[in-house]
Structure formats: C-alpha cells, structure tokens
Amino acid sequence: MWSTAREIAAGDLVIVWLTRDAVQPLVITPGKELNGKYGVYRHSDLIGVPYGSKIGSRNGRGFIHVLRPTPELWTLALPHRTQILYIADIAFVSSWLNIKPGSRIIEAGTGSGSFTHSVARAIGPAGHLWSYEFHEARVNKAREEFSCHGMDDIVTLTHRNVCKDGFTVLDTVDAVFLDLPMPWEAVEHAKKALRKDRTTRICCFSPCMEQVLRTVTALNDAGFTDITMYETLLRPHQVDSVPALPHIGQVSEKLKKAEQKREEKRLRQIANSRASAAGKRKRPGDADESDGGRAEGSAGKRPKTDDEDDVLQHEDGQLPQAENHPSGRSAGAAETEEAKFPQSVTESATPTKTTFSKTFPEVRGHTSYLTFACLLPAIPSAQADPATQEPVPSD
Amino acid sequence: MDMEEGPSKTPQNTRHETIQVGNTLLLKLPSGDIKTWKLEKDSTANLGKFGSFYANELVGQPFGLTYEIVDKKLKAVSPRTLQEVEDTEATNELINDGQFVQPLTSEEIEMLKKSGLHASEIIKKQIEQHANYSLKTEYSKEKYKKRKEAKYSKSFTVVDPTVFNVCDYWFNKDQNRLRDIRPDALGQILNLANIRPGGRYLAVDDASGIVVAGMLERLGGTGRLITVCDVDSPPAYPALVHMNFTKEVTQVLSSLNWATADEDYIPITPPSEPAGKIKSDAQKSRLNKRKAVSETLNQTREELFAGEFDGLVVASEYDPFSILQNLSPYLAGSANIVVHSPYIQIVTDLQNQLRNLPQYLGAAVTEMWLRRYQVLPGRTHPFMNMSGSGGFIMHTIKVYDPS
Ligand SMILES: C[S@@+](CC[C@H](N)C(=O)[O-])C[C@H]1O[C@@H](n2cnc3c(N)ncnc32)[C@H](O)[C@@H]1O
Numbered sequence: 001m002w003s004t005a006r007e008i009a010a011g012d013l014v015i016v017w018l019t020r021d022a023v024q025p026l027v028i029t030p031g032k033e034l035n036g037k038y039g040v041y042r043h044s045d046l047i048g049v050p051y052g053s054k055i056g057s058r059n060g061r062g063f064i065h066v067l068r069p070t071p072e073l074w075t076l077a078l079p080h081r082t083q084i085l086y087i088a089d090i091a092f093v094s095s096w097l098n099i100k101p102g103s104r105i106i107e108a109g110t111g112s113g114s115f116t117h118s119v120a121r122a123i124g125p126a127g128h129l130w131s132y133e134f135h136e137a138r139v140n141k142a143r144e145e146f147s148c149h150g151m152d153d154i155v156t157l158t159h160r161n162v163c164k165d166g167f168t169v170l171d172t173v174d175a176v177f178l179d180l181p182m183p184w185e186a187v188e189h190a191k192k193a194l195r196k197d198r199t200t201r202i203c204c205f206s207p208c209m210e211q212v213l214r215t216v217t218a219l220n221d222a223g224f225t226d227i228t229m230y231e232t233l234l235r236p237h238q239v240d241s242v243p244a245l246p247h248i249g250q251v252s253e254k255l256k257k258a259e260q261k262r263e264e265k266r267l268r269q270i271a272n273s274r275a276s277a278a279g280k281r282k283r284p285g286d287a288d289e290s291d292g293g294r295a296e297g298s299a300g301k302r303p304k305t306d307d308e309d310d311v312l313q314h315e316d317g318q319l320p321q322a323e324n325h326p327s328g329r330s331a332g333a334a335e336t337e338e339a340k341f342p343q344s345v346t347e348s349a350t351p352t353k354t355t356f357s358k359t360f361p362e363v364r365g366h367t368s369y370l371t372f373a374c375l376l377p378a379i380p381s382a383q384a385d386p387a388t389q390e391p392v393p394s395d
Numbered sequence: 396m397d398m399e400e401g402p403s404k405t406p407q408n409t410r411h412e413t414i415q416v417g418n419t420l421l422l423k424l425p426s427g428d429i430k431t432w433k434l435e436k437d438s439t440a441n442l443g444k445f446g447s448f449y450a451n452e453l454v455g456q457p458f459g460l461t462y463e464i465v466d467k468k469l470k471a472v473s474p475r476t477l478q479e480v481e482d483t484e485a486t487n488e489l490i491n492d493g494q495f496v497q498p499l500t501s502e503e504i505e506m507l508k509k510s511g512l513h514a515s516e517i518i519k520k521q522i523e524q525h526a527n528y529s530l531k532t533e534y535s536k537e538k539y540k541k542r543k544e545a546k547y548s549k550s551f552t553v554v555d556p557t558v559f560n561v562c563d564y565w566f567n568k569d570q571n572r573l574r575d576i577r578p579d580a581l582g583q584i585l586n587l588a589n590i591r592p593g594g595r596y597l598a599v600d601d602a603s604g605i606v607v608a609g610m611l612e613r614l615g616g617t618g619r620l621i622t623v624c625d626v627d628s629p630p631a632y633p634a635l636v637h638m639n640f641t642k643e644v645t646q647v648l649s650s651l652n653w654a655t656a657d658e659d660y661i662p663i664t665p666p667s668e669p670a671g672k673i674k675s676d677a678q679k680s681r682l683n684k685r686k687a688v689s690e691t692l693n694q695t696r697e698e699l700f701a702g703e704f705d706g707l708v709v710a711s712e713y714d715p716f717s718i719l720q721n722l723s724p725y726l727a728g729s730a731n732i733v734v735h736s737p738y739i740q741i742v743t744d745l746q747n748q749l750r751n752l753p754q755y756l757g758a759a760v761t762e763m764w765l766r767r768y769q770v771l772p773g774r775t776h777p778f779m780n781m782s783g784s785g786g787f788i789m790h791t792i793k794v795y796d797p798s
C-alpha cells in the first residue's frame with residue numbers, strides 16, 4: 001500500500017495534520033505549495049524529512065505535522081463521495097468477519113473506499129478484495145485512488161450492480177460485506193461467492209431496522225446460521241485538568257470575614273448616627289434601614305447561623321427574614337464553625353490539579369445495525385452418517 | 396528502514412485449515428457452556444452428560460460444525476436455521492404456571508434414554524403428554540423445546556477459533572483476566588495500532604495474551620512482535636493456546652522483561668563456555684542451550700534498542716506513562732500508540748500527561764459501547780443484559796520533537 005520508508009519521497013501520499021479536526025491528504029509533488037491559514041509549505045521541503053516530523057511554515061506563522069497514512073487517518077482525510085464507515089464499525093466488522101492476512105473478501109458497494117483501505121491493510125498482499133460499485137463516476141474515482149495507493153494487486157474493482165448481476169467469483173471468498181440499500185437482494189449471490197469447505201461469514205450494514213428484518217429473512221432462507229446483530233459506538237471523552245475542588249471551609253471563612261466586616265460597618269454607622277443625633281436630633285430607625293431593612297436588626301452583636309452563611313452572597317435587600325432561622329441564635333454557633341473547618345484546611349493555599357473526564361456533549365448515537373451470519377461448511381458426505389456406514393439420503 | 400512488502404513471503408493461513416491432532420478446541424455444549432479440550436491422538440473425549448466420543452473422529456474436519464454423538468462416533472448435523480414461528484390463537488393467559496408440569500417422570504426419561512431413543516423423540520413424547528402444550532403460544536413452545544433439547548441432546552459444536560470467538564470466550568469466562576478487553580475493544584486496538592502483515596510492533600500484554608493473539612493473527616507470520624513482560628521466564632500468554640497458530644505465526648514473537656529491556660542493564664546469564672573440559676553429552680547440550688538462549692536474548696535486545704518500530708500496544712497493570720517513557724524512544728515517527736485500561740482514570744491521566752509533551756500528537760480517549768440484539772421473527776430486540784464495559788482506550792501518534 002503506502003510507503004513504508006522512513007523518509008518522505010516525491011510522489012508519496014502523506015497525511016497533513018493541522019488539528020484533530022483538520023486532517024488532509026497530500027501527494028508530494030515537487031514544485032507545488034501547500035497554502036492555508038496554517039501557513040505556506042513547499043512540497044519539495046518535505047522530501048527527505050522523516051514521517052512524523054513537525055514542519056514550521058515558511059512565513060513562520062504556523063506549523064503542521066506530516067504523518068504516514070494509515071487507513072484510520074485516511075478515513076478522516078478522504079474525499080467523501082458517499083456516506084462512509086468509521087473506525088468503530090470498520091474495526092468491529094473486520095473482527096467479526098475474521099479478516100486477516102491472506103483472507104479473500106468481497107465488499108459492495110465501494111462507495112468512498114473507507115472500508116476498502118482498512119480491509120486491504122489487514123489482508124495484505126497475500127489476500128484479495130473484490131470490491132463492487134454500480135455508480136460509474138465513483139468506480140472511476142475509486143480506481144484512480146486505489147491505484148495511487150498501491151492497492152492494484154490487492155483490490156479488484158468491478159463496475160456492476162451486484163443485486164442484479166451478482167459477483168464475479170464462485171466458491172472463493174471467506175467473507176462478504178454488504179453496505180447497500182437492499183442487501184437482501186444480494187444474499188443469494190453472496191452465498192454463491194463464498195467458499196463451501198470452511199466456515200464463512202457475512203455482514204450486512206443497514207441503518208434501519210426494517211432493512212435488518214428483511215435481511216435476516218433472506219439470510220435464513222439462504223441457509224445462513226448464527227444470525228446475530230450488533231450496534232457499536234465509540235464514545236469520545238473530553239479530558240479536563242482542573243484545580244482540586246476547593247474545600248467548603250474556604251468559602252465559609254470568606255463568608256465569615258465578610259459578615260464580620262459588615263457588622264463592624266453597621267456598628268460604626270450606628271455609632272456615627274448616634275453621634276450626629278446627639279448633635280442634630282435625627283429621626284429614629286435610620287440606622288436599621290442602612291443595614292438593608294433587617295427587621296430584627298437590634299443594636300449589639302448579632303450571632304450567625306449556617307443558613308445565613310449560605311445566602312450571604314445575595315443582595316443585602318434580599319436577606320432572609322427571621323422565619324428562615326427556626327433554631328435559636330446561640331452565640332456558640334461561631335465557635336462550632338471554627339471547629340468544623342480547622343485553619344489548616346481552609347488555608348491550604350496551593351491547589352493540586354486533578355484530571356476529570358466526561359463524554360462529549362454531542363456524540364454519534366447511531367450509525368447502522370450490523371447483521372452477521374455464518375455459512376457453515378458443507379457436511380462431508382462420507383462423514384454424514386457413521387452409524388450405518390452407508391450413504392443415506394438426508395431428509 | 397525499508398521493509399519490503401512484496402508477496403515474496405506469502406502468509407499462509409494462521410492455523411491449519413482443518414482440525415489437527417494437538418489442537419486445543421473450544422467445544423460448545425447444548426447447555427451453552429463452552430469446554431476447552433485438547434485433541435490427543437487415539438483418546439476419548441468425555442463431555443459428561445453430553446456423552447463421550449473418539450477424538451480421532453474430529454481430525455481433518457473443518458472448524459465450526461455441530462456433531463451429534465452416536466456410539467462414540469460423530470455425525471455432523473445440518474445447522475438449525477431460525478424457526479419460523481407462527482403465532483397461534485393460544486396465549487399464555489390461559490395457562491397457569493402450576494399446570495405447566497412435566498408429564499414424564501425423570502425415571503421414565505432415563506429409561507427412554509437407555510432405550511437409545513433420540514433426544515428429539517424424547518422431547519416429542521414429552522410434548523405429546525403435555526396436557527397444555529397446545530394452549531401455549533408458539534413462543535413459549537419454542538422456549539420449552541429449546542430448554543428440553545439443551546438438556547437431553549448429545550451434541551456439541553466446535554467453535555471456529557477466530558480472534559473474535561477466542562476473545563469472546565475468555566471475556567465471558569473471566570473478564571478480569573482479559574483486563575476488560577472485549578472483542579470490540581480488541582478490534583479497535585488492532586485497527587488503531589495499524590497492525591498489518593510485515594509491520595514491526597511492541598506490546599505489553601498483561602491481559603492473558605489476548606492482545607498478543609490478535610497482533611500475531613494480523614501479522615500472519617511476517618513482520619515482528621517484541622513484548623515486554625514482568626517475569627524472568629518467557630511470559631505465559633494462555634489465550635494463545637486456543638488460537639492454534641502454526642509455528643510460522645508464533646515465530647515472529649520474542650519477549651523481554653523490564654530488566655532485560657533496560658538499555659543500561661547488563662543481563663546476568665549463566666556461563667555457556669565450559670569451565671574446564673566438557674564432561675558429558677548432557678553438559679554439552681546444556682551449555683549449547685544456554686548459549687542459544689543468551690544469543691537470542693542479546694539479539695532481541697539489540698533489535699529493540701535499534702528502534703524504528705511501527706507501533707506500541709499496552710494493556711498492562713503497570714503505570715502506562717512509565718511504559719511509554721521506556722518504550723516510545725524505540726518507536727518510529729508516526730508510529731501509533733494504543734493504551735487500553737479497564738479504568739477511565741488511568742487513560743485520562745495518561746492523556747493529560749501526554750498532551751503537553753511535543754513527542755505525542757492528538758492524544759484522545761474513547762470508550763467502547765456494544766449492544767447485541769436477539770434476532771428472531773417478530774421478536775427482534777436488544778438482549779436484556781449487556782456487557783457494561785469493554786474498557787477505555789487512549790490513542791496517540793509518536794512524532795519527532797524538533798527541539
Ligand atoms: C454507503 S456507500 C458505501 C460506503 C463504503 N462502505 C465506505 O466505507 O466508503 C454505498 C455504495 O453502494 C453503491 N451501491 C448501491 N447499490 C448497489 C448495487 N446494487 N450494486 C453495486 N453498488 C451499489 C452506491 O452507489 C454507494 O456508492
């Protein structure tokens with residue numbers, strides 16, 4: 001497939017990684033330039049550079065990473081001509097279908113070739129993939145692409161309607177993958193293409209349950225067994241590193257200080273107004289109003305409660321009234337608070353960071369249903385009935 | 396490094412195409428249990444109440460078939476297709492559970508069995524005598540039949556030992572020993588790590604060897620796999636035994652441990668040169684063996700330290716960051732690194748440590764989710780129970796730090 005050399009050469013396909021969401025393919029063509037908001041890069045400057053290098057822009061304004069293509073990166077970078085399969089489904093299907101070096105596989109339709117590249121990688125030069133597509137423009141595009149990617153020996157691409165005309169091989173393949181709107185129409189054809197001397201497998205990839213049911217019926221009628229169906233998803237997690245969550249002792253201390261300050265201010269104001277009343281004979285009640293209209297705000301030190309601490313951050317005018325404090329206000333409350341939050345906790349100044357993760361707010365909820373089945377090897381006739389040792393027609 | 400990928404070294408199938416003497420097989424019993432059994436020549440396999448049979452009967456057979464045991468011989472049976480069940484008028488409403496009794500006593504059943512009656516005959520007899528059977532829905536009838544068949548039929552299925560099936564077997568048996576690597580997780584790991592025939596990889600597998608099994612299968616006898624383990628003898632990768640790999644497939648694997656994988660350490664190997672004159676043939680062969688072992692060790696070390704590996708897979712009980720610090724210097728630029736853990740905190744902490752290091756690109760954490768469906772005519776729905784976790788994966792790409 002792609003270059004396995006250590007360094008990039010002219011004509012290589014490289015994957016340019018700008019960000020996770022901006023991954024693009026680039027065929028190294030001397031004389032050309034890569035131009036974008038991440039800077040300007042001459043293709044010729046990339047030749048001889050090891051894969052996996054970080055390259056600074058010519059105008060010094062940005063940088064890119066040049067990576068060796070993999071089917072997974074190709075899936076992120078490829079030009080979409082159709083809906084495509086992504087890694088979650090590709091990996092699961094490949095695994096269930098037992099796609100491995102030397103496997104012979106059928107796929108239809110080729111679409112944008114996302115699945116094709118992954119299969120070609122897994123089966124290697126000893127395997128073979130027959131890929132079918134009935135949309136002519138897509139066939140031509142895919143043919144060009146596969147050729148560019150050095151897959152000519154591994155993939156045979158055929159332009160045909162597989163539901164109408166079937167496949168081009170007989171009793172040959174180990175597995176069939178159908179990503180078609182009406183896979184049930186290709187099930188009988190698939191059976192013909194599968195080899196009969198080993199356990200072989202099929203997967204039909206359909207987004208709708210109605211398609212699944214029709215496919216299951218067709219598979220059952222054709223003699224496939226172990227019919228089963230899966231859904232698989234990958235949930236990406238967002239990782240955040242944040243300071244350790246602060247102890248409530250810290251906020252408690254802050255609130256107590258604020259309260260104390262306000263109380264001092266109030267007392268100061270009372271003292272002031274008394275002083276001026278002594279001089280000017282002012283109307284009574286002004287002092288209370290300056291404290292936010294607190295009804296019971298009688299002179300003297302006012303004890304506090306936990307409840308009050310909670311709401312102190314409200315505007316002064318919204319402070320709760322007396323009925324919010326059912327229990328008596330004992331002067332001992334303040335001491336209790338101190339005991340609960342010892343100084344050492346409240347003043348732990350340097351917070352260490354902790355790693356948290358959560359699922360991304362929006363994730364894929366459904367791709368397709370993956371319907372699988374096996375076609376078991378034909379039972380060797382000599383073995384069919386050892387008890388009688390003579391061939392008995394089976395019912 | 397220029398790895399040629401031409402078809403010069405054509406990978407054969409990773410195991411023999413048919414069942415061979417010496418294979419370790421997974422036999423699925425009518426009860427749904429899976430029994431692991433080693434096929435020894437001329438032996439008799441004993442499946443308990445499901446019967447016993449001559450082992451040689453299986454040699455040369457394809458994998459995946461179901462057999463009925465008749466007089467210790469095997470008769471391949473055609474696979475059961477989905478039973479088309481038509482709904483009858485009858486519903487469960489008309490039947491009290493108490494009335495749904497077994498009309499044949501267990502003694503009667505034993506007698507029938509001894510008389511050599513086929514399991515399906517016994518079931519038929521039971522059904523005939525079942526007073527309420529015709530009142531049951533087709534659904535419960537099928538359930539009833541299934542239950543009875545599971546109990547009486549003398550049959551088993553040879554599980555096709557694909558990586559998926561072997562992983563599934565181990566996961567269901569003891570997912571802790573697989574460190575939660577469910578078949579879907581293994582598939583993701585192998586794809587994300589870009590395992591391909593001819594590639595050269597490093598792995599740390601404390602998950603019973605399921606990762607090694609998957610990687611060896613995808614290498615198909617070409618390329619290279621070096622694993623690092625925590626014991627001073629060759630690591631036991633017990634999951635490998637069920638893969639029944641050919642020698643060509645396993646020969647690409649070599650193992651070091653965390654001491655011998657340390658570049659600054661000089662392994663202490665017992666002397667392979669005789670102190671004086673060689674006294675016996677036994678001594679000579681012992682010394683030769685030692686020499687071979689220490690030569691292999693040195694070669695593997697040199698190979699590791701020469702680096703330029705294409706990928707690293709970690710499924711370990713040890714701190715993954717320390718593993719990466721040790722092994723990522725031996726990775727080529729653009730190599731894929733995949734770390735699996737049953738715990739999300741392990742991989743998120745790792746991701747957090749890596750994201751500010753210039754030699755790692757695009758570190759990301761994903762969680763696997765898998766739901767299986769029952770597919771039966773008119774009764775297609777997700778299974779009521781599902782596996783809660785297949786673990787978490789951190790993937791990143793090694794890049795060159797220009798500084
Ligand atoms: C969703 S796309 C396949 C995407 C592909 N699996 C991938 O990963 O890129 C389905 C393709 O099947 C093709 N197709 C639909 N019906 C077909 C048929 N009967 N024979 C051949 N190709 C068909 C469509 O033209 C389309 O390109």
